[in-house]
Amino acid sequence: MEPTMIREGYLVKKGTVLNTWKVLWVVLADDAIEFYKKKTDSSPKGMIPLKGAALTTPCQNFPKKTLVFKVSTTKKQDHFFQATHLEERELWIKDIKRAISCLESGKRFARKSTRRSIRLPESVNLSALYVLMKDQDTGVKELKVEKEKRLFNHCFTGNTVIDWLVSEGKARNRAEGLMLATGLLTEGFLQAAGDLSKDAAEKGAECAFVDQTDALYYFADSGFFCEGYSSDEDVIVKEEFRGAIVRQGCLLKQGHRRKNWKVRKFILRDDPAYIHYYDPTKGEEDPLGSIHLRGSVITAVEYVPDAKRHEVDGNLFEIITSDEIHYYLQAATAEERKDWIKAIQSVAKSGK
Incomplete structure (x- = not known):
């Protein structure tokens, strides 16, 4: 029988020979993972x-790269x-x-129920x-914290996390809460923000999480950013990153110049209304560019004037800014294009 395709999309993969990371199109079947250059x-x-x-996750081989997982074959290839x-x-x-488990048991791939329950410990x-x-009403509250001549936005302290875990009955005591927070x-899921929390995390101690008021953390997909007071210009630039993340992923x-097509990671924020794009093989410190969405027009298109048919086809959409700058993007699927357009249109209307 032909293998069944389970999932496909863009992932960043480390080269097996050279120590380089590249964006590839990855397809998960019920018996193998295939990856394509395009x-x-x-x-x-x-x-x-x-x-x-x-499967190894989280993978600690690359401390400066988060969200890495490792697949090791029977031939000891990582x-x-x-x-x-x-x-x-x-x-x-x-x-x-699930695919590995089904192969071991001789069963056909089938996703388990997505119903989840929390029963600790x-x-x-x-x-x-x-x-x-992350629940806005009952979860850990995000704050602005001023420390060491820097302003940390959308963050919280280590002891606040432990307090919440204990008070909500997710941990029986602070020691158990510390183990959960370290996990x-x-x-x-959580990221270290200040020097104290970063030092503890990088040392790789058994309890890498710090239960103190001086230790700062933030949610991995929040609108966190840190700003200094070096100049008024810095504050204006950082204003773009204040908004909470609405959607993110590769497109x-x-x-604009060479008219070639490249995979970029996009992060859509709501207020102010910006979408930033990055090189997915690198970090999120410096975006390659940003699009101010206030007053923009976002529509699905069937072709791009300067694009060759064999280079890109289908699931295309266009962003036209208030300054009449045109951006052409392609989603992986029709459903994904629909979701991106809907999210960007909403932000363009409501954001500043």
Whole structure:
């Protein structure tokens, strides 16, 4: 029988020979992972058999790269992948684990129920716990904290996290809460913000989380940013990043000068209304560019004037800014294009 395709999308993969990270189109079947140089390629660049394979997550081989997971084959070959955001990593990991499990038991792939429950300390579901922590009404409150001549936005202190875990009955005491918080940190759900919390996390101690008022953390997919007081210009630039993240992921983008198409990671923020794009193989410190969406027009298009048909086809959409600058983008699927357009249109209307 032909293998069943389970999931596909853009992931960043480390080269097996050279120590370089590149964006590839990855397809998960029920018996293997195939990866392509481009989405439109007819034959894969490589294939990883899943029978007898092992999945490692979180992967600690690259301290400066978060959201990395490792797939090891029976021939002792390690393949490292990096997702662009937390939710994406969780979806890939869940399906790869299930595919490996089904191969071992001789069953056909079928997703388990998505119903989740929290029963601590017997069973811990960090994904579900993270969702509860982010609840705007009952979760951990995000604050602005001024420290060391810097202003940390959308963050909270280490002791606040432990207080919440204990008060909500997710941990029986502070020691147990510290173990849970360390798990959330090492899995990438929480990120260290200040010097104290970063030092503890980088040392890789058994309890990398710090239960103190001086230790700062933030949610992995929040609108966190830190600003200094070096100049008024810095504050104006950082204003773009104040908004909470509405949507993020990879899209194909046409360049303005050479008109070539490259995969970029996009992060859409709500207020002020900006979408920033990045090189997915690098960090999020310096975006390659930003689009101010207030007053923009976002529409689905069937073709791009300067694009060759074989280069890009289908699931295209266009952003026309208030300054009449045109941006052409391509989503992986029709459903994804619809979701991006809807999210960007909403932000363009409501954001500043």
